[in-house]
Amino acid sequence: MYDAASIEERHKPTVTLVNRGFANDTESAARSQGLPGLRYIPAAVPCEASIMADIEAGVDGALDDIIGALTRPLTPEEKSPGGREPEKPARVIFKGSLREVNRFLYQRGWTDGLPIIPPTEEAVAEMLTGTDLPPDHLLGKLQSRMGKATIEKIAIAGVMAGCLPTHMPVLIAGTIDLLESEPGFTGYTTFGFSTGSWAPFWIINGPIRHQINVNSSSGALSPGNIANAAIGRAMGLIVKNIGGVRQGIEDMGVMGNPMKYTSVIAENEEESPWEPLHVEYGFKKEDSTVTLSFPQTYLQHWPYSADAQGVLRAVVDNTPRGMRRTIIFTPPHANNLAREGFGKEDVKKYIAENKLVPASIMRRMQMGRPPLDYGSIPEKDDELVPMIKDRRFIRVIVGGGPGAFIAHCVGGGATPGQKETQQIELPKSWDRLVARYKNVVPTYAKY
């Protein structure tokens, strides 16, 4: 619809054919462009259609509507559209019991479906102790609604998600990461809304990992730790309530993705033989950072053996197609690789050079896809071609607990060299805050 809006701005009338399942998204996009009257036809042509009989039936069914939209005079509302929702909702929105608050916020479409902590004045004030920035400080306007990402709204999301005040610096850095995400196809503007159900995946590096207890070890991506659970959850609420990206409307994800509830891991820097991710990306080891990507797929597999060949060959055989991939090695695997002389770059090089597919398969894999630059595909069907065109699209980190499994988070992310990592700024009272909240950890009884 953005193309249609730019055409209307150039004084030409438009009609856009969309799949009828995307009518809500179409209307939201039109309104975001200030053109609520943009004419569109919700047609029955299937998504990504390639069967001509279906396409013909869809177009035939919509033909009269298309002609009508091209020729029918404008209604008064289309000529001069009326009002829109209030842009300054009341700051205090509701009063009620815990259950009533939860029901109210859920019914307004402001939660992720799970119960929330009520964002009272008192709770939000406590969350704001996690930053020196004032509540009305504006970080930027978050797509698609261009909602104002103020510190207070971020704190409200943090409270609702169950964050501790020591998580605020991460939420602020994460929001900046979203705001400064690469424009166009490989940034948040695509991955936040696409039919591909890409989920924000946050990697935390630096000293803050220990100060706020972000799990980098056993079950790091499982439920159980406030930081891993609540930070990712809060970022989801920020996307929803500040960015205005709602499931089934602006978020067009076909299948959805459980990683959208939360997907946060710390790198196990202490047990890694390699430089940590943020140092690789130019930060100092003592800096704390958060790195964002948008995987679609999460998979795990065994190595064929514990030596470098067995680990890397298994990675090559199991890693799926995708644009950007984070491969998480456990400390023992990483150390075995290092002992055999593999640095991070060597690991990436091995994977990129050995993930080969026959040209015939690569050709099929490209069918129907957006014409991205994967390079030319040889004519000879059995000629092997690399599936990963550039090893910079591979990210290697160390994490996870004892055991042999290797994990892959594969999907989207920034073009190498574009912004993906944000330094986390700490408030002046950081040490005091850490002392206050650091012991908020689960203690599991033996039974």
Add this chain to the structure above:
Amino acid sequence: MPNGQYQVLSPWAEADPIPFRGINPPVGDLAGKKIGLLRNSKRGAEPTLQVLENRLKGKYPTAGFSWFANLKPNERAVDHDRDEFEKWLKEVDAVVGAIGD
């Protein structure tokens, strides 16, 4: 909170109002008009518009058609191909776009 009551702040962000604008008048009659067909990068877009062009040609033999392909996913044509896009736009009376997904 007293009596188990919670007074909560709104999580919904403010946004600067975008003034709503009207759209352009349609062409009224397709006979003799030149219709722009704008496809995006998705698989279904091109064949959908091809079928539409054929159907409209049958109904309006004097109508003309002109294609433009914006093959950069999630980027406006005007942002990466402004000159060609605006030149094309000047030649057409109205545009039908197809979003293939």
